[in-house]
Amino acid sequence: MSKIISISNHKGGVGKTTSAINIGAGLVKLKKKVLLIDLDPQANLSQSLGLINEPINIYGALKGEYYLQPIEVLKGLDIIPSTLDLSGAEVELSSEPGREFILKELIDPLRASYDFIIVDSPPSLGLLTINSFTASDEILIPLQAQFLALQGLTKLIEVIDKIKIRLNKELKLGGVFITQYDSRKILNRDVVDIIQAHFKDEVFKTKIRDNIALAEAPSQGLDIFRYNSKSNGAEDYFKLSKELLKRSK
Ligand SMILES: Nc1ncnc2c1ncn2[C@@H]1O[C@H](COP(=O)(O)OP(=O)(O)OP(=O)(O)O)[C@@H](O)[C@H]1O
Ligand SMILES: [Mg+2]
DSSP: OOEEEEEOOSSTTSSHHHHHHHHHHHHHHTTOOEEEEEOOTTOHHHHHTTOOSOSSOHHHHHTTSSOOOOEEEETTEEEEOOOGGGGGHHHHTTTSTTGGGHHHHHHGGGGGGOSEEEEEOOSSOSHHHHHHHHHOSEEEEEEESSTTTTTTHHHHHHHHHHHHHHTOTTOEEEEEEEEEEOTTOHHHHHHHHHHHHHHGGGEEEEEEEOOHHHHHGGGGTOOHHHHOTTSHHHHHHHHHHHHHHHHTO
Protein backbone atom coordinates (compact mmCIF):
# COMPACT_ATOMS: atom_id res chain seq x y z
CA MET A 1 0.00 0.00 0.00
CA SER A 2 1.36 3.35 -0.93
CA LYS A 3 2.05 6.32 1.30
CA ILE A 4 0.77 9.79 0.52
CA ILE A 5 2.95 12.63 1.80
CA SER A 6 2.26 16.37 1.77
CA ILE A 7 5.27 18.64 1.82
CA SER A 8 3.98 21.76 3.44
CA ASN A 9 4.86 25.02 5.15
CA HIS A 10 2.84 28.17 4.54
CA LYS A 11 6.05 30.15 4.77
CA GLY A 12 7.27 30.81 1.23
CA GLY A 13 10.62 29.79 -0.22
CA VAL A 14 11.60 27.26 2.45
CA GLY A 15 12.36 24.46 -0.02
CA LYS A 16 9.03 22.65 -0.39
CA THR A 17 9.23 22.27 -4.15
CA THR A 18 12.96 21.48 -4.22
CA SER A 19 12.32 18.81 -1.58
CA ALA A 20 9.28 17.30 -3.31
CA ILE A 21 11.26 16.83 -6.52
CA ASN A 22 14.45 15.54 -4.97
CA ILE A 23 12.94 13.32 -2.29
CA GLY A 24 10.79 11.91 -5.09
CA ALA A 25 13.82 11.35 -7.32
CA GLY A 26 15.78 9.95 -4.33
CA LEU A 27 13.06 7.40 -3.64
CA VAL A 28 13.13 6.40 -7.32
CA LYS A 29 16.88 5.73 -6.94
CA LEU A 30 15.88 3.48 -4.04
CA LYS A 31 13.69 1.50 -6.47
CA LYS A 32 10.37 3.00 -5.40
CA LYS A 33 7.65 4.10 -7.78
CA VAL A 34 6.74 7.72 -7.13
CA LEU A 35 4.03 10.15 -8.23
CA LEU A 36 4.59 13.87 -7.70
CA ILE A 37 1.50 16.09 -7.58
CA ASP A 38 1.98 19.80 -8.14
CA LEU A 39 -0.78 21.46 -6.11
CA ASP A 40 0.69 24.97 -6.28
CA PRO A 41 -0.70 27.57 -8.72
CA GLN A 42 2.89 28.84 -9.11
CA ALA A 43 3.51 25.53 -10.92
CA ASN A 44 7.17 25.59 -9.87
CA LEU A 45 7.42 21.83 -9.52
CA SER A 46 6.06 21.29 -13.04
CA GLN A 47 8.31 23.97 -14.54
CA SER A 48 11.33 22.62 -12.67
CA LEU A 49 10.82 19.29 -14.42
CA GLY A 50 10.32 20.91 -17.81
CA LEU A 51 6.53 20.76 -17.95
CA ILE A 52 4.99 24.09 -18.90
CA ASN A 53 1.33 24.73 -19.75
CA GLU A 54 0.39 21.05 -19.92
CA PRO A 55 -3.20 20.86 -21.23
CA ILE A 56 -4.10 18.00 -18.88
CA ASN A 57 -3.31 19.11 -15.34
CA ILE A 58 -4.38 19.13 -11.71
CA TYR A 59 -6.69 22.11 -12.22
CA GLY A 60 -8.94 20.42 -14.78
CA ALA A 61 -9.02 17.29 -12.64
CA LEU A 62 -10.05 19.22 -9.52
CA LYS A 63 -12.81 20.86 -11.55
CA GLY A 64 -14.06 17.41 -12.53
CA GLU A 65 -13.22 17.65 -16.23
CA TYR A 66 -11.10 14.46 -16.23
CA TYR A 67 -9.33 11.97 -13.95
CA LEU A 68 -5.69 12.38 -12.92
CA GLN A 69 -3.43 11.46 -15.83
CA PRO A 70 0.17 11.03 -14.69
CA ILE A 71 2.97 11.99 -17.07
CA GLU A 72 6.23 10.01 -16.88
CA VAL A 73 9.34 12.18 -16.39
CA LEU A 74 11.71 9.30 -15.93
CA LYS A 75 11.33 5.61 -15.23
CA GLY A 76 9.66 5.30 -11.84
CA LEU A 77 8.82 8.99 -11.55
CA ASP A 78 5.46 10.38 -12.73
CA ILE A 79 3.97 13.81 -12.27
CA ILE A 80 0.59 15.53 -12.29
CA PRO A 81 1.44 19.04 -13.44
CA SER A 82 -0.10 22.30 -12.32
CA THR A 83 -1.02 25.44 -14.19
CA LEU A 84 -1.26 29.11 -13.29
CA ASP A 85 -5.06 28.79 -13.71
CA LEU A 86 -5.08 26.78 -10.49
CA SER A 87 -5.04 30.11 -8.65
CA GLY A 88 -8.76 30.34 -9.38
CA ALA A 89 -9.50 26.98 -7.78
CA GLU A 90 -9.73 28.15 -4.17
CA VAL A 91 -12.70 30.35 -5.07
CA GLU A 92 -14.23 28.12 -7.75
CA LEU A 93 -14.28 25.02 -5.55
CA SER A 94 -15.36 26.80 -2.39
CA SER A 95 -19.05 26.05 -2.92
CA GLU A 96 -18.57 22.39 -4.00
CA PRO A 97 -20.10 19.85 -1.62
CA GLY A 98 -17.28 17.92 0.07
CA ARG A 99 -14.79 20.45 -1.23
CA GLU A 100 -12.05 19.26 1.16
CA PHE A 101 -12.13 15.73 -0.30
CA ILE A 102 -11.80 16.47 -4.01
CA LEU A 103 -8.07 15.64 -4.21
CA LYS A 104 -8.45 12.54 -2.03
CA GLU A 105 -11.16 11.23 -4.34
CA LEU A 106 -8.92 11.80 -7.36
CA ILE A 107 -5.85 10.16 -5.78
CA ASP A 108 -7.54 7.08 -4.33
CA PRO A 109 -7.77 5.11 -7.61
CA LEU A 110 -4.03 5.73 -8.24
CA ARG A 111 -2.80 4.66 -4.80
CA ALA A 112 -2.18 1.05 -5.74
CA SER A 113 0.08 2.05 -8.64
CA TYR A 114 2.70 3.86 -6.51
CA ASP A 115 4.88 3.34 -3.44
CA PHE A 116 4.87 7.06 -2.66
CA ILE A 117 2.65 9.93 -3.75
CA ILE A 118 4.18 13.30 -2.85
CA VAL A 119 2.10 16.48 -2.93
CA ASP A 120 3.85 19.84 -3.24
CA SER A 121 1.62 22.33 -1.41
CA PRO A 122 1.33 26.08 -2.00
CA PRO A 123 2.62 28.59 0.58
CA SER A 124 -0.81 29.15 2.14
CA LEU A 125 -3.26 27.36 4.37
CA GLY A 126 -6.24 27.65 2.01
CA LEU A 127 -8.49 25.05 0.41
CA LEU A 128 -5.72 23.52 -1.74
CA THR A 129 -3.55 22.84 1.29
CA ILE A 130 -6.56 21.48 3.19
CA ASN A 131 -7.26 19.13 0.25
CA SER A 132 -3.65 18.02 0.37
CA PHE A 133 -3.83 17.26 4.13
CA THR A 134 -7.16 15.48 3.78
CA ALA A 135 -5.70 13.21 1.11
CA SER A 136 -2.41 12.50 2.93
CA ASP A 137 -1.10 9.96 5.41
CA GLU A 138 1.73 12.22 6.53
CA ILE A 139 2.93 15.79 6.44
CA LEU A 140 6.60 16.67 6.09
CA ILE A 141 7.60 20.22 7.02
CA PRO A 142 10.77 21.76 5.59
CA LEU A 143 12.24 24.47 7.81
CA GLN A 144 14.84 26.97 6.76
CA ALA A 145 17.66 27.32 9.30
CA GLN A 146 16.97 31.01 9.64
CA PHE A 147 15.68 33.52 12.14
CA LEU A 148 11.87 33.30 12.41
CA ALA A 149 11.83 29.77 10.96
CA LEU A 150 9.40 28.67 13.67
CA GLN A 151 7.26 31.77 13.45
CA GLY A 152 3.78 30.94 12.29
CA LEU A 153 4.34 27.20 12.71
CA THR A 154 1.79 27.07 15.54
CA LYS A 155 -0.80 28.06 12.94
CA LEU A 156 0.25 25.15 10.70
CA ILE A 157 0.16 22.69 13.61
CA GLU A 158 -3.29 24.03 14.57
CA VAL A 159 -4.60 23.41 11.05
CA ILE A 160 -3.11 19.88 11.06
CA ASP A 161 -4.83 19.16 14.40
CA LYS A 162 -8.18 20.40 13.12
CA ILE A 163 -7.90 18.31 9.95
CA LYS A 164 -7.12 15.28 12.12
CA ILE A 165 -10.27 15.84 14.17
CA ARG A 166 -12.63 16.78 11.37
CA LEU A 167 -11.46 15.36 8.07
CA ASN A 168 -8.64 12.81 8.29
CA LYS A 169 -8.16 10.88 11.53
CA GLU A 170 -5.17 8.96 10.15
CA LEU A 171 -3.11 12.08 9.38
CA LYS A 172 0.32 12.19 11.05
CA LEU A 173 3.16 14.64 11.26
CA GLY A 174 5.81 12.67 9.39
CA GLY A 175 8.55 14.97 10.62
CA VAL A 176 10.41 18.21 10.02
CA PHE A 177 13.71 18.65 8.24
CA ILE A 178 16.13 21.50 7.86
CA THR A 179 16.91 23.05 4.50
CA GLN A 180 19.38 25.60 3.17
CA TYR A 181 21.70 24.87 6.07
CA ASP A 182 25.10 26.55 6.31
CA SER A 183 27.20 25.23 9.19
CA ARG A 184 29.52 28.25 8.98
CA LYS A 185 26.73 30.52 10.14
CA ILE A 186 26.34 30.66 13.90
CA LEU A 187 22.73 31.75 13.47
CA ASN A 188 22.01 28.60 11.43
CA ARG A 189 23.45 26.43 14.21
CA ASP A 190 21.42 28.27 16.86
CA VAL A 191 18.21 27.88 14.90
CA VAL A 192 18.86 24.14 14.48
CA ASP A 193 19.20 23.84 18.28
CA ILE A 194 15.87 25.61 18.74
CA ILE A 195 14.16 23.40 16.13
CA GLN A 196 15.60 20.28 17.79
CA ALA A 197 14.49 21.38 21.25
CA HIS A 198 11.01 22.03 19.93
CA PHE A 199 10.40 19.03 17.66
CA LYS A 200 12.72 16.43 19.27
CA ASP A 201 12.36 13.03 17.53
CA GLU A 202 10.30 14.57 14.75
CA VAL A 203 13.44 16.17 13.32
CA PHE A 204 15.17 14.21 10.57
CA LYS A 205 18.89 13.63 11.21
CA THR A 206 19.72 14.67 7.65
CA LYS A 207 20.04 18.39 7.02
CA ILE A 208 19.85 19.74 3.48
CA ARG A 209 22.81 22.07 3.02
CA ASP A 210 22.75 25.28 1.09
CA ASN A 211 23.93 24.14 -2.34
CA ILE A 212 23.90 26.12 -5.56
CA ALA A 213 23.37 22.99 -7.71
CA LEU A 214 19.91 22.62 -6.12
CA ALA A 215 18.99 26.09 -7.37
CA GLU A 216 20.48 25.45 -10.83
CA ALA A 217 18.93 22.05 -11.58
CA PRO A 218 15.39 23.42 -12.28
CA SER A 219 16.67 25.62 -15.10
CA GLN A 220 17.67 22.41 -16.90
CA GLY A 221 14.38 20.69 -16.04
CA LEU A 222 16.24 18.11 -13.98
CA ASP A 223 16.25 16.65 -10.48
CA ILE A 224 19.52 16.97 -8.59
CA PHE A 225 20.66 13.39 -9.30
CA ARG A 226 20.51 13.86 -13.07
CA TYR A 227 21.83 17.44 -12.89
CA ASN A 228 24.86 16.80 -10.67
CA SER A 229 25.05 13.47 -8.89
CA LYS A 230 28.27 14.48 -7.11
CA SER A 231 26.85 17.65 -5.51
CA ASN A 232 26.16 18.12 -1.81
CA GLY A 233 22.51 18.54 -2.78
CA ALA A 234 22.43 15.05 -4.32
CA GLU A 235 24.20 13.56 -1.29
CA ASP A 236 21.82 15.24 1.18
CA TYR A 237 18.60 14.43 -0.62
CA PHE A 238 19.67 10.81 -1.11
CA LYS A 239 20.37 10.55 2.64
CA LEU A 240 17.04 12.19 3.46
CA SER A 241 15.19 9.81 1.12
CA LYS A 242 16.84 6.81 2.82
CA GLU A 243 15.93 8.18 6.24
CA LEU A 244 12.34 8.69 5.12
CA LEU A 245 12.15 5.15 3.79
CA LYS A 246 13.54 3.75 7.04
CA ARG A 247 11.05 5.76 9.09
CA SER A 248 8.11 4.67 7.00
CA LYS A 249 8.79 0.97 7.60
N1 LIG B 1 19.32 23.68 -0.20
C1 LIG B 1 19.25 24.70 -1.07
N2 LIG B 1 20.37 25.35 -1.45
C2 LIG B 1 20.31 26.39 -2.31
N3 LIG B 1 19.18 26.85 -2.86
C3 LIG B 1 18.02 26.24 -2.53
C4 LIG B 1 18.00 25.14 -1.63
N4 LIG B 1 16.71 24.74 -1.48
C5 LIG B 1 15.97 25.55 -2.25
N5 LIG B 1 16.74 26.46 -2.87
C6 LIG B 1 16.29 27.55 -3.76
O1 LIG B 1 15.51 28.45 -2.96
C7 LIG B 1 14.37 28.90 -3.66
C8 LIG B 1 13.10 28.47 -2.91
O2 LIG B 1 13.02 27.05 -2.92
P1 LIG B 1 11.65 26.31 -3.25
O3 LIG B 1 11.04 26.86 -4.47
O4 LIG B 1 11.91 24.85 -3.20
O5 LIG B 1 10.79 26.75 -1.98
P2 LIG B 1 9.22 26.62 -1.77
O6 LIG B 1 9.00 26.44 -0.30
O7 LIG B 1 8.66 25.58 -2.66
O8 LIG B 1 8.72 28.06 -2.24
P3 LIG B 1 7.19 28.51 -2.39
O9 LIG B 1 6.71 28.77 -1.00
O10 LIG B 1 7.23 29.74 -3.24
O11 LIG B 1 6.45 27.38 -3.04
C9 LIG B 1 14.47 28.30 -5.06
O12 LIG B 1 15.08 29.23 -5.91
C10 LIG B 1 15.36 27.08 -4.87
O13 LIG B 1 16.08 26.76 -6.05
MG1 LIG C 1 7.08 25.74 -4.01
